[in-house]
Amino acid sequence: MSGAIVEGDGGAEISGVQPDSRRVKPGDLFVAVPGIRADGHAFIADAVAAGAAAVAVQPDAQVPDGVAAVRVPSTRSALGELAAEFYGRPARR
Numbered sequence: 018m019s020g021a022i023v024e025g026d027g028g029a030e031i032s033g034v035q036p037d038s039r040r041v042k043p044g045d046l047f048v049a050v051p052g053i054r055a056d057g058h059a060f061i062a063d064a065v066a067a068g069a070a071a072v073a074v075q076p077d078a079q080v081p082d083g084v085a086a087v088r089v090p091s092t093r094s095a096l097g098e099l100a101a102e103f104y105g106r107p108a109r110r
Contacts, residue, residue, distance in 0.1 A: 018089065018098055022076075025085035029070040034100045043068030048099060049078060050092045057092070073099060 032044030
């Protein structure tokens with residue numbers, strides 16, 4: 018992915034992609050997306066506590082020590098690409 022920087026455990030096992038911290042399951046990649054009412058970056062700790070294996074964040078986001086992170090220019094833009102890649106690009110089938 019263009020402009021992505023991986024920090025921490027680049028070999029983390031990812032079992033899903035989730036932009037909602039309340040729905041994170043162990044092994045998920047939590048994608049912190051800024052929204053109209055709330056910024057997903059405020060819920061990184063909740064996602065990690067729920068078992069997120071890694072987080073996708075914007076460049077200036079704070080990530081807890083020991084948590085694998087993918088820094089991208091825009092998590093909103095990256096969400097679709099991350100999900101498509103993880104799920105095998107279903108639109109191309």
